[in-house]
Amino acid sequence: MTATLDAGPAGPASIALAPETMATAPKAARTGIVIDASIDVSADFLADPDVAVIPIPIRIGGSTYIDQHDPEASARYMRENGNGEGVAGQSIPLDAAQMRNFFIERFALDYDSVYCLTITSTRSPIHDACSEGSSLALAHIRGLRQVADMRRPFQFRVIDTRNMFAGSGIAAMALRDMLAAQMSPKDVRAELLRIVDSTYTYYIPDDLGYARTRSRVRGDRSIKLASVVLGSALAIKPIIRGYQGDTHPVSKYRGRAQSWGKLFKFAARRVAEGQLHTPHVIVSYAGAMGELHATPELGELRQACERAGVSLHVLQMSITGMMNIGPGGLTLAYSGPVPNEAP
Structure with a gap:
């Protein structure tokens, strides 16, 4: 399932934009990719400046680990939970309000199009939180872009990969290939859904x-x-x-x-x-x-x-x-x- 948000120049004029934020407004359109941290992707994918990772806090006993594809955090997790301690673990994904703040801070002015990929909604609440968070972010993003005199429409698509871990990574890496090939948004959507479904x-x-x-x-x-x-x-x-x-x-x-x-x-x-x-x-x-x-x-x-x-x-x-x-x-x-x- 996908949720698409479109923001034009209309929006509340009362939102003030910090001077340092206005100074960083881009001159050219950019497309960003955001994935939740449980999605397995390559190191070069993560090194792309147009890729962002939604962190997932993990709590096991008295210890907390932040899942965000950090090698040191992963090594610490394996070192401390190699005997199955994680069976009692609890993931604490960001809620809709936290997703809203994440999306505004990372994408509002630097991007005109964003694809957000999550693991399957049948096994995790992350997809629903991302969908709600992006909806909450939309009005604020409209205001920020109006103040920055950015008249290009803003699109935010939340994609349920209908898979987990390595499977969700397939859709993410295919999406990057399509964007690099400069496929049209319509073709990207159709091909991405075909890949998700197969x-x-x-x-x-x-x-x-x-x-x-x-x-x-x-x-x-x-x-x-x-x-x-x-x-x-x-x-x-x-x-x-x-x-x-x-x-x-x-x-x-x-x-x-x-x-x-x-x-x-x-x-x-x-x-x-x-x-x-x-x-x-x-x-x-x-x-x-x-x-x-x-x-x-x-x-x-x-x-x-x-x-x-x-x-x-x-x-x-x-x-x-x-x-x-x-x-x-x-x-x-x-x-x-x-x-x-x-x-």
């Missing part, structure tokens, strides 16, 4: 008990109690597919090595078919990255991507993702046609 995210939790507890907090019932009891005894690792806001298990294997290997080989076949809707595959991991890079099948996926001209992004999972999936959890995502097989 993105598949595969989750492999390492600890089924942890993952079930956390998933139920999000309203996800894809991991059953019987599966946890049996899976823990036999070291079963399920592969769970996320698609269009829903999740369900599609296969299961004995041990991490087998489940990871099957998933990476499956993804390599999808890449080799040459039908991906955007040239990106994202893998995010809630653990030491050396463990992931040592997997032989990941090397096979990397080679398949190189041959096909697809970018493979192997990333540290966001703190929010690590808290929800658990230590050792993995996600992989791409956008493409309906798969003809399960991993």
